[in-house]
Amino acid sequence: MLSEKNNETRCFLFPVDPHMAFVYWEYSGTAAEMVKSHRGGLYLVLFKENSEYRRYEINEQTRNYYFHGIEADCFYRMAIVLADADGNKVISTSNTIHTPPAKPDNTSEIQMVDVRELRQRVQEIITKEIISDKIVMQAPYSEPEHISEIVHREEVPVFTDPAQEKAGAFNAIAYPRLSDYSKPEKK
Amino acid sequence: MNAKGYLALVLHAHLPFVRHPEHEDHLEERWLFEAITETYIPLLRVYKGLMADGIPFKVTMSVTPSLANMLADNLLQERYRRHLELLIELAEKEMDYTSRTEGEKHFFPLAEMYHNLFLETRSFWDSYQGNILKAFKEVADTGQLEIITCGATHGFLPLYQQHPESIRAQIMTGVEDYERHFGRKPRGIWLPECGYFPGLDRFLAEAGIQFFLVDTHGINNAKPKPARSVYAPLVTPWGVAAFGRDQESSKQVWSSEEGYPGDSVYREFYRDAGFDRPMDYIRKYIHPDGIRLNTGIKYYRISGKGDLKYREPYNRQWALDKAAAHAANFMFNREKQIEWLHGQLGQPPIIVAPYDAELFGHWWFEGPDWINYLFRKIRYDQSVFELTTPYDYLEMHPMQQVAFPAASSWGDKGYYEVWCNGGNDWIYPPIHRCSDRMSNMAEAYESASEKEQRVIRQAMRELLLAESSDWAFIITTATAVEYARQRTLVHIERFNSLYEMLLSGNIDESYLGDIEYKDNIFPQINPLHFKRR
Numbered sequence: 001m002l003s004e005k006n007n008e009t010r011c012f013l014f015p016v017d018p019h020m021a022f023v024y025w026e027y028s029g030t031a032a033e034m035v036k037s038h039r040g041g042l043y044l045v046l047f048k049e050n051s052e053y054r055r056y057e058i059n060e061q062t063r064n065y066y067f068h069g070i071e072a073d074c075f076y077r078m079a080i081v082l083a084d085a086d087g088n089k090v091i092s093t094s095n096t097i098h099t100p101p102a103k104p105d106n107t108s109e110i111q112m113v114d115v116r117e118l119r120q121r122v123q124e125i126i127t128k129e130i131i132s133d134k135i136v137m138q139a140p141y142s143e144p145e146h147i148s149e150i151v152h153r154e155e156v157p158v159f160t161d162p163a164q165e166k167a168g169a170f171n172a173i174a175y176p177r178l179s180d181y182s183k184p185e186k187k
Numbered sequence: 188m189n190a191k192g193y194l195a196l197v198l199h200a201h202l203p204f205v206r207h208p209e210h211e212d213h214l215e216e217r218w219l220f221e222a223i224t225e226t227y228i229p230l231l232r233v234y235k236g237l238m239a240d241g242i243p244f245k246v247t248m249s250v251t252p253s254l255a256n257m258l259a260d261n262l263l264q265e266r267y268r269r270h271l272e273l274l275i276e277l278a279e280k281e282m283d284y285t286s287r288t289e290g291e292k293h294f295f296p297l298a299e300m301y302h303n304l305f306l307e308t309r310s311f312w313d314s315y316q317g318n319i320l321k322a323f324k325e326v327a328d329t330g331q332l333e334i335i336t337c338g339a340t341h342g343f344l345p346l347y348q349q350h351p352e353s354i355r356a357q358i359m360t361g362v363e364d365y366e367r368h369f370g371r372k373p374r375g376i377w378l379p380e381c382g383y384f385p386g387l388d389r390f391l392a393e394a395g396i397q398f399f400l401v402d403t404h405g406i407n408n409a410k411p412k413p414a415r416s417v418y419a420p421l422v423t424p425w426g427v428a429a430f431g432r433d434q435e436s437s438k439q440v441w442s443s444e445e446g447y448p449g450d451s452v453y454r455e456f457y458r459d460a461g462f463d464r465p466m467d468y469i470r471k472y473i474h475p476d477g478i479r480l481n482t483g484i485k486y487y488r489i490s491g492k493g494d495l496k497y498r499e500p501y502n503r504q505w506a507l508d509k510a511a512a513h514a515a516n517f518m519f520n521r522e523k524q525i526e527w528l529h530g531q532l533g534q535p536p537i538i539v540a541p542y543d544a545e546l547f548g549h550w551w552f553e554g555p556d557w558i559n560y561l562f563r564k565i566r567y568d569q570s571v572f573e574l575t576t577p578y579d580y581l582e583m584h585p586m587q588q589v590a591f592p593a594a595s596s597w598g599d600k601g602y603y604e605v606w607c608n609g610g611n612d613w614i615y616p617p618i619h620r621c622s623d624r625m626s627n628m629a630e631a632y633e634s635a636s637e638k639e640q641r642v643i644r645q646a647m648r649e650l651l652l653a654e655s656s657d658w659a660f661i662i663t664t665a666t667a668v669e670y671a672r673q674r675t676l677v678h679i680e681r682f683n684s685l686y687e688m689l690l691s692g693n694i695d696e697s698y699l700g701d702i703e704y705k706d707n708i709f710p711q712i713n714p715l716h717f718k719r720r
Contacts, residue, residue, distance in 0.1 A: 017602035100594035107411040111589045115422050122426040133351035133720045140385035143424035156414040
């Protein structure tokens, strides 16, 4: 009853924070053979907004990597590439990711909506058609059609509260969630 | 009252699914037992006390699907009752011991307090026939408690962006399981670890969810910039409202430096009779292998830093007085904050204060008393703000700004590193592979035989259990690491065994029955949520 594409090369890229991404990959048998027998270099190539951004040489045993020091609020994609004098051969390409923004947005055009009206409009759209997950995941900032008809622009002064600006640096108590039986001493 | 603003207290009640029928006494099941005794029943008693006194209140609580399944489980209910009987017996023994032992006599009133507390807990437990979900529902039905759902097993959704079927299954299973327990659809969701990424809102809209919560920077770094910071929700283009955590009120309770729970008169969590009493005396009440454990009977207050030996005796009245003072201080600060914000914003702000529920009672023994005092004071001692829930706020203020909240979590550093780092990233390749396999099975589900369908349903349970964010979290925080590692591996292994059975056509019914019994979460699980779209 099942068929499985077990033997494929796959490569998944994830944002970890505004300046770090994680990638892991698996080779198919053919790709693994190609990587092993290749006489040139094996590289991870990171693309930012479709342009090559960084290139790292790796060995054939490597299966994951953390990209540090990348830019916040940008789109990235990665490729595994075999390179020699004849040029580049792409073994696999990853999905595209968007790194989280690390600071407030510059744009402040305020659009307001009656949430009840928008909810109703969205439910009509969702009931009418099934939208491919791939389309949604590739375009995280997409909007359902026709919401512009119910959204209106408003002149609202933007309020910034310095007390809330220290994003992501909250110093919480490191409670170990009911799982710290073997360590009676306080951390 | 013409409120200038609102306070929404949100408590996240969650434990991973820990149920081990294969062992008579399993260490990690005590996570649930302690939380029932120290957090869930005390909070319910606070709510019921307010109701009995006719004091209106509003509070939001997630009861995660994994927790709800444990609370509704007969085996765990029986085991909790047995655990509680032992606690009562230990408290009696403590009363006897402290009353006749020189140097311990001043602890007798505390031993008696614990004894009474456990007796009251038993009485409460029995009045709901061992199923306190009924009590949560009873309070929710009054409209004063808004119970929200969560991802089915608290899977950290941003790390499944390339496996949207896992995201849909986590959300839809959470929503359907909520309906099974509470008899209506959830209006809100606590995203596991407040983990958000742009695009997730579409899945929430599909599930009929109306609001969720994010950390402060999820709102402040939204596109476009929010006009009212975290003091008003943002509505995503898919019609779901995002409420952001207020740093000031969070810090007053959570902060390791300034937070109330660290006050020197409050009870010291880490000094427990389970570690203080001689082994012969305490053996029956700790782990059968002689591993010393917290019993919940604690006689000391925080009093200072350094060696636990030098803590001073706990004084219950001092602690209650301090809880009342802290409640007054919290209320006063919200009054000032809301008055100022109202002037700045020109409309009533909402202050969203989310916390782990288990902070209240388990870690901070006086936490439920603090909530009790706070709600009463808000009712009688001020007229600036009202308690609300995110849902009620949206009903009162439906016109809100449209924006895309930013990717974020409430974990350390604010993003995804707690759940994806060099220590725990090994869990994702096999789990993602299982997710792909699960989608293959889901697509074959409707044409499968009854026996094959059982296999597919159980495989989905195993995958969801492997996805729980708790395992990656525990590995990072280096607490019960081996248990978390094993849980991840065991569920992946069970999933793959079931998948291989389906592939080969040789279904081992005895194996299937065994793991259906062990991992009996989500009896009405629907594998079709894993179909690809």
